[in-house]
Amino acid sequence: MSQTTAFIVDTLVHATPLMITGLAVAIAFRAGIWNIGADGQFIAGATAAAWIGVSAPATIGWLALPLALVAGAIAGGIWAAIAAWLRSRFAVLEVISTIMLNFIATYGASYLVRGPLQEPTHVFPQTSSIVAGAHMPILISDTRLHWGFILGLLLSVLTWYAMKYSATGFRIRASGMNPFAARNAGLINVPRVTSGAFIVSGAIAGIAGGVEVCGVTFALYENISPGYGYTAIAVALLAGLNPLGVIGTGILFGALETAAGTMQRNAGIPATTASVIEAVVILGVIGIAQFRSRCSVSAT
Amino acid sequence: MHDVALELASITKSFGRTTALQSASLSARRGTVHAILGENGAGKTSLMRIAFGMLQPDAGTIRVNGDIKSFASPSAAIANGIAMVHQHFTLVRAMTVTENVALGGRGLLHPRKARSELLALARRTGFAIDPDARVEELPAGAQQRVEILKALSHKPRVLILDEPTAILTPIEAHDLLNRARELVNDGGTAILITHKLRDALKFADDITVLRRGATVWTGRADEATEDALVSAMLGGERAPLESLEGNNxxxxxxxxxxxxxxxxxxxxxxxxxxxxxxxxxxxxxxxxxxxxxxxxxxxxxxxxxxxxxxxxxxxxxxxxxxxxxxxxxxxxxxxxxxxxxxxxxxxxxxxxxxxxxxxxxxxxxxxxxxxxxxxxxxxxxxxxxxxxxxxxxxxxxxxxxxxxxxxxxxxxxxxxxxxxxxxxxxxxxxxxxxxxxxxxxxxxxxxxxxxxxxxxxxxxxxxxxxxxxxxxxxxxxxxxxxxxx
Known part of the structure; x- marks a missing residue:
């Protein structure tokens, strides 16, 4: 395998969790929900998927995979639902509650891999490996690239279609852009729609966690997410919250992170350079958007 | 002292391909209420935004008391004694009335001093207001009073009112227009943007009519007739006012x-x-x-x-x-x-x-x-x-x-x-x-x-x-x- 192919494969493997969590963030932001908690939802999803993956009996075979992914979606959804409930019941800002829930998820997973879910030898802070039936099939043989990438593409296209053409997608967009008009002119139950979008967003981030466990790590570790849920915000914003755009920006950020590791190994350039480039890209895009909107100030 | 408080000469302004103002002029005499009439889109608000420094003209001159000025921003206009009350509210909804009025000031904020100054201003002008109420809790009429107090707090010599009566009850509107008159009696000038003919005829000394960005009529209110103003506002597309208002x-x-x-x-x-x-x-x-x-x-x-x-x-x-x-x-x-x-x-x-x-x-x-x-x-x-x-x-x-x-x-x-x-x-x-x-x-x-x-x-x-x-x-x-x- 040539070095270029290896790089492309690594990029797509890195892009997969970024793309799916970016999609999760884009859905929430479209609904006017500032879900900063994709990281926590990712970890919740990864944990649930690992739990199913480890404890599934080998007799169910490949059924373990969809079960693990569904468990990831449910766990991510529940993690978001906590913040959604706090928001609608006590008007707790989701920006704050989701960040808090990120910490709970991170340290909760740490506890689990050192306690109840630790591998039987009790040496490493991780779970045992998931059963073979829960492994994501490999997309290109002899590489690490798995079907999770295709799942990410499908989810993006499906979400794009649903946001554009379904009544529910339209309600989400309307509620996010102007909740007053959504309620008065559209008779839309805005809290219900936005809470629903919040939970779906969490479920998708949870799927990303499940995909990571079933496709890459095959076990739950401490720090399974190197901050995917935070990079996801940049991925979503850079894509203009467009579900199809998330595919491109997810791959771009995947390439940057892959390159960061390679550069550090081969040329001694610190990996943090990639973060600097990511930040410059985001600032550049925001700057261009601002500049454009200033140029098109309309007459009143 | 010059007897023209604010003069706008041959103002032209385009937004992209649309021309909002085409050589529009206005001359507001000191101590008068000056009404600007025109249909929506005639350029009334754009012209006044230029006078208030919110927009920069492409061509034309602004004179205040006879001196040529150019305002880079509203604060430059305020420094020259011009204040504007906008048609759409420009208040910070989460802040109190006092904070909103103090927002245009400079230097440090002294909450108690700002509050007592606001109360004094409210008493002097007769615009009753609760200085501690949050703006978002106030009805539209009261928010309008806050806008006006905010403008008056700069002690303007020229006060521009953009459709101030649009959301007021008839009694409130009448009251407000009478107060504009009082401001004028102190040597100030009020410019009233309106599309209500009768308000212009009743309350203004002078009237300027804009149509499609140009000044088409200007003169004394007591020399104007309803018919002359209507045909100036509507141009060729004249229709009887009664039928337009859909009476009976x-x-x-x-x-x-x-x-x-x-x-x-x-x-x-x-x-x-x-x-x-x-x-x-x-x-x-x-x-x-x-x-x-x-x-x-x-x-x-x-x-x-x-x-x-x-x-x-x-x-x-x-x-x-x-x-x-x-x-x-x-x-x-x-x-x-x-x-x-x-x-x-x-x-x-x-x-x-x-x-x-x-x-x-x-x-x-x-x-x-x-x-x-x-x-x-x-x-x-x-x-x-x-x-x-x-x-x-x-x-x-x-x-x-x-x-x-x-x-x-x-x-x-x-x-x-x-x-x-x-x-x-x-x-x-x-x-x-x-x-x-x-x-x-x-x-x-x-x-x-x-x-x-x-x-x-x-x-x-x-x-x-x-x-x-x-x-x-x-x-x-x-x-x-x-x-x-």
Missing amino acids: SRRKRASVSEVVMALRNVSVRDASGVERLKAASLEVCAGEIVGVAAVEGNGQHELLRVLAGRIGATSGVVTLPPSVGFIPEDRQRDALIQDLSLRDNVALAGAGARRGMMDWVAIGDRTRNLLGAYDVRARDENVHASTLSGGNQQKLVVGREIEWAHVALVAENPSRGLDIHASAAVRARIIEARDSGAAVVIYSSDLDEIVSLADRVVVVYAGKVSECGNDYESIGRAMLGVTPP
């Missing part, structure tokens, strides 16, 4: 039949637990227009929203048809999503109950038909709602709500801030809806509008709804809570 159409009314909307002993509490509507009962039949008159903050806001099914009743029985069209007062916020296309905005009606997929092709066709039928001037159905003028936005909302609901329509200040043509069109549509059998409820802070449109009038006073005769005398009395002998 009630003679053609359809026969009243079954009850469409009904409230029985309905009470509504707001979020803070205050009872806004008290045991209100009202029946609205097919083919009639019920006019609602009230002084700001008496519960008409809640009455209209209960009738439109937009809020629930705390107690009582509400009977409504499956869909009720609603034209809310704040159409920019409550009726339209500015950054969505016209097609998407049309799709908004009924979006809450829609199942399955959106048929965008059919909705696009429907939108195109609506744009034609309701004379909404837009390039096509894909432009954002924010690109439409106020009048066209309202025509779109009216069309959408009538076409969607058919049988019942609730309208709140439907012609607020619209020019003569657009108001006439909106009123004509409401009458048409009534004639084709819809039950219509209309609230207006403009009594003329209620008297000319309504078949029947109810007044809301302190949360109570009562039937009332359809004439100025009885409505005016009932609005103030005076019961007929």
Whole structure:
């Protein structure tokens, strides 16, 4: 395998969790929900998927995979639902509650891999490996690239279609852009729609966690997410919250992170350079958007 | 001292390909009230935004007391004694009245000093206000007073008022215009942007008429006639004022039949637990227009929203048809999503109950038909709602709500801030809806509008709804809570 192919494969493997969590963030932001908690939802999803993956009996075979992914979606959804409930019941800002829930998820997973879910030898802070039936099939043989990438593409296209053409997608967009008009002119139950979008967003981030466990790590570790849920915000914003755009920006950020590791190994350039480039890209895009909107100030 | 306080000469301004002002001029004499008349889109607001430093002219000169000035920003204009009260509120809703007024100041904020200065200013000018109230809790009329106090706090020598009476009750509006006169008597100058001919004739000393960005008439108010001003404002497309205002159409009314909307002993509490509507009962039949008159903050806001099914009743029985069209007062916020296309905005009606997929092709066709039928001037159905003028936005909302609901329509200040043509069109549509059998409820802070449109009038006073005769005398009395002998 040539070095270029290896790089492309690594990029797509890195892009997969970024793309799916970016999609999760884009859905929430479209609904006017500032879900900063994709990281926590990712970890919740990864944990649930690992739990199913480890404890599934080998007799169910490949059924373990969809079960693990569904468990990831449910766990991510529940993690978001906590913040959604706090928001609608006590008007707790989701920006704050989701960040808090990120910490709970991170340290909760740490506890689990050192306690109840630790591998039987009790040496490493991780779970045992998931059963073979829960492994994501490999997309290109002899590489690490798995079907999770295709799942990410499908989810993006499906979400794009649903946001554009379904009544529910339209309600989400309307509620996010102007909740007053959504309620008065559209008779839309805005809290219900936005809470629903919040939970779906969490479920998708949870799927990303499940995909990571079933496709890459095959076990739950401490720090399974190197901050995917935070990079996801940049991925979503850079894509203009467009579900199809998330595919491109997810791959771009995947390439940057892959390159960061390679550069550090081969040329001694610190990996943090990639973060600097990511930040410059985001600032550049925001700057261009601002500049454009200033140029098109309309007459009143 | 120069006797022209503010002079704008040959001002030209374009936004992209549209020319907003084409060599417009204005000369406001010291110690006068100067009215700027013109239809919406004539360039009144743009011209005054240039005088206030919010926009920079492409060509032309600004003179203050005879000296040529150029204002890079509103603060430069304020430093030169010019203040402006905007048509749309520019207040920070989460802040208190005092904080909002102090916002334009410089240096450190002394909350207590700012508060006492505001109270003194309010006393001197007679604009009663609670300095500690949050702006978002105030009704529109009170917010307007805050805007004016904010402008006056800079002690301006030229005060620009952009459609200040659009949302006030007749009494409040009268009061405000009289106060503009008092400011003038102290040697100041007031510039009043309006499209109400009668206000201009009654309250102004001088009048300038703009049409399509150019000054087409200027002179003393006492030398002007209503006819001369109307033909200046409308140019060739002259039409008799009476027909434009849609007067006395009630003679053609359809026969009243079954009850469409009904409230029985309905009470509504707001979020803070205050009872806004008290045991209100009202029946609205097919083919009639019920006019609602009230002084700001008496519960008409809640009455209209209960009738439109937009809020629930705390107690009582509400009977409504499956869909009720609603034209809310704040159409920019409550009726339209500015950054969505016209097609998407049309799709908004009924979006809450829609199942399955959106048929965008059919909705696009429907939108195109609506744009034609309701004379909404837009390039096509894909432009954002924010690109439409106020009048066209309202025509779109009216069309959408009538076409969607058919049988019942609730309208709140439907012609607020619209020019003569657009108001006439909106009123004509409401009458048409009534004639084709819809039950219509209309609230207006403009009594003329209620008297000319309504078949029947109810007044809301302190949360109570009562039937009332359809004439100025009885409505005016009932609005103030005076019961007929």
